[in-house]
Amino acid sequence: MSHMEDDMRTFAALPPARGRAFAQTWWGQAWLKALEDTALDTAQLKAGRRLARAGAVGAVSVLPGRITAVVEDRGGATHRSDVLLQCLDEDEWDAFLTMAAARAGHIAALLDRDMPPHLVEDASASGVELLPGIGDLEPRCDCDAWDHCAHTSALSYQLARLLDQDPFVLLLLRGRGERALLDELQVRSTVRAEPEAPRGDREAEGVDAAEAYASAIVLPPLPGPPPLPDEPGLPPSLDTETPPPAGTDVDALGFLGAQAAAEAHRLLADALPPGHEQRAAPPEMTVRQDAVRLASASPVQHIRARLAEVGGRDREGLTLAVRAWEYGGAAALDVLDEEWAPDAEGLARARAVLDAAWDDGERPALKAARGRWSTADGQAQLRLGRDGRWWPYRKQSGRWAPAGPAASDPASALAGALGSADEDG
Missing domain, CATH: 3.30.457 (Copper Amine Oxidase; Chain A, domain 1)
Structure with missing residues (x-):
C-alpha cells in the first residue's frame, strides 16, 4: 500500500440495516452521540436513519478530516455529502504516540480492532481528544442544507457501522493512516526499549540527604519510571511437599494470587502514562462488586460458588451479575441491582x-x-x-x-x- 493509499480508504456500500442498531461498540455509539447532540433538526436525523437503514448510502471514502459518499434520497435524487472532523495537529499526535508507545496493551488492542475506554481516557489525559464532541462534526452537502440534512445524517449513521468494524477509521479521520501510525509506534517503542548509557561513579553513588539540605545543592533528577513488564508476574507456587492446613482451599488461593498479580500489572500500566497524577482515582469497589469482578475471571465452579456467597447472590444471580460486569463494569452492575x-x-x-x-x-x-x-x-x-x-x-x-x-x-x-x-x- 502506498502512502497515498494509506491516507484514504474507500468502503463499499453496506447492505440495509433493518432491525439492527447502527453502533454496537461504545466508540461507535460515541460517534452517534456527537451527531445527535450537534444536529438541530431531529426530523432530519430521523430521515437520515431511514435512508441509512434502506441502504441508500453509496461507497464511503474516508480521508484525513473528511468522509464523503453519494446518498440517494427517497425521491431517487443523488447528493454528494461530506462530514468534516478536524485533524489532530502535530503536537497532539506526538502526545498520543508517546502515550500509546508506553503501553503495549494499547497497540495490541488497536491491532485487534478494539478501542478500550482506557486508551481514550489516557489520550484525553495527554491532551488529545480522539472522539468527536458536540459541534465537531461539520456537514457539507450539495442539497445546500445549513445543518445536518438527511444525507449527511445518513452518511454519519453509516460511518458508525464502519467504526464498529475498525477503529483505525477514526484515527485516519483524525489524520493518520493505519500503516503510518503503526510505523511511528514501532519506532518509538524501539527507542524506549534501548538501554540507557551507564552513569558516572559519582552519579551512581547518589547524594547524602543531610549534605544536600545543608549545602542547598541541586539534586540530580529522579530515575525514570520502571518499565512495564510484558505480562503479570507469577504468584508463588503452592505445589509443595507439605500438605496444606485443614480447610485450606489451594485452588482459591492460587486464583487470588494470580488475580492480585494481574491487578498489580494493570495498576502499573495505568500509572505510567503522562498525566496520570491529574486523573481522579476511581471509586473503591464494594465487596459485592469485587466478588463479581473476581467471578468473571474464574471458570472454576466451587470458587464461583464461594464468591456468590460472599456477594449475597445465588448461582443464577451471580451468572447475571457477571454478564452485567462484562458489558459495563460497576455501572452495569448498579443498573442490574438498583431499582430507582x-x-x-x-x-x-x-x-x-x-x-x-x-x-x-x-x-x-x-x-x-x-x-x-x-x-x-x-x-x-x-x-x-x-x-x-x-x-x-x-x-x-x-x-x-x-x-x-x-x-x-x-x-x-x-x-x-x-x-x-x-x-x-
Missing part, C-alpha cells in the same frame, strides 16, 4: 428521548415502571442508568438478564435486546 425512579425532570427528559428515538409510527408499545420500560410481551426491557444511558435487558428463565452494553439511543439498545432474544429463541 428518576425525578419528575429526569422522567420528562427520558420520555423526550424515547419519543425522538423512533421514526413516526415505529416506536413499540412500552410499559413504564420506576426507570424501566418493558415491551408489551414482557420479553424485553430498557433500563435508564443514572448517567442517562439506556441498558438493554431480556427475560430469561423468568428473570431479567443484561442483553448488551449501554447506548445513548434507546432504539439501538432495545434493538440489541430484541436481537438477543431472537438468537436465544
